[in-house]
Amino acid sequence: MREFSSAQLKIDRADQHIGDLEVRRSVFLAAHPCKLRPQYDPNTNFTDYTVEDIAEVNSAISLIAGDAIHNLRSALDHLAASLVRDAGNTPSKQTYFPICQSPAHYVAESPGKIKGMRKTDIARIDLLKPYLRGEDRLWGLHRMDITDKHDLILTQTQCVGGVNYRISEADTVETMGGINIFGRTPSTDKKIVTVPLFGQFPTPEKGKVLVRFPGNTEKDEDDRFSFDIAFGDVQVFKGRLVLPSLRELANLVQGIVDSFK
Numbered sequence: 001m002r003e004f005s006s007a008q009l010k011i012d013r014a015d016q017h018i019g020d021l022e023v024r025r026s027v028f029l030a031a032h033p034c035k036l037r038p039q040y041d042p043n044t045n046f047t048d049y050t051v052e053d054i055a056e057v058n059s060a061i062s063l064i065a066g067d068a069i070h071n072l073r074s075a076l077d078h079l080a081a082s083l084v085r086d087a088g089n090t091p092s093k094q095t096y097f098p099i100c101q102s103p104a105h106y107v108a109e110s111p112g113k114i115k116g117m118r119k120t121d122i123a124r125i126d127l128l129k130p131y132l133r134g135e136d137r138l139w140g141l142h143r144m145d146i147t148d149k150h151d152l153i154l155t156q157t158q159c160v161g162g163v164n165y166r167i168s169e170a171d172t173v174e175t176m177g178g179i180n181i182f183g184r185t186p187s188t189d190k191k192i193v194t195v196p197l198f199g200q201f202p203t204p205e206k207g208k209v210l211v212r213f214p215g216n217t218e219k220d221e222d223d224r225f226s227f228d229i230a231f232g233d234v235q236v237f238k239g240r241l242v243l244p245s246l247r248e249l250a251n252l253v254q255g256i257v258d259s260f261k
Helices: 005-030 059-086 103-113 119-128 136-148 169-175 242-259
Strands: 034-041 046-054 156-167 191-196 209-214 225-231
Touching (some): 005 059, 005 225, 059 136, 059 242, 136 242
Antiparallel strands (some): 034 046, 046 209, 156 225
């Protein structure tokens, strides 16, 4: 089995950055960075949640995300260089793991980047479709790495991560029409349960209504909405949550490296 130690070291370093980002993210979100003001409209029977205040994401989070992205992209280039050496050749300044903007660009640009590799390894790279409209995540990784070298475009923004409900087991039984799924007398103690929301929500803007919720929830004691950190204006990953996206990319790169062993 082949070993790609330098590529693995890069992945391991990316994992460390992701762990650091997770800690900083928790601290940031614990401070309730986005405050909403609810206002019920009896004419529509909806409660509007207006953004009253919103904190900027700590720039350190953007920096750490960029470091993780760079190490993951670099891991693939280390893999490419190792594949050339494994074939008995010497990597050149043009040796890279090819990630391109389109299938046509891949056909035109990849031969120079993978020159010196075994045909079987080249075929395996081809199967990965490392281009936009193929494996889009690789293109997103590639573009974010390039941009981060010149500008912090990885500016994050808070987005709605889910809806918090304070609910008890007894409430759940009532909601389910009396069906008791607990196998005992349901508790009346209320606990906060977060139901994740799917799809991209608007970016919170101070003074603007973020969401409208049916009914009069203006006097609810609990925060209804939880927030997370999402990528800003970046290709492929725009609006997607930062932490799970980075983990997804780390797993993708690790799987690619492992597939060549």
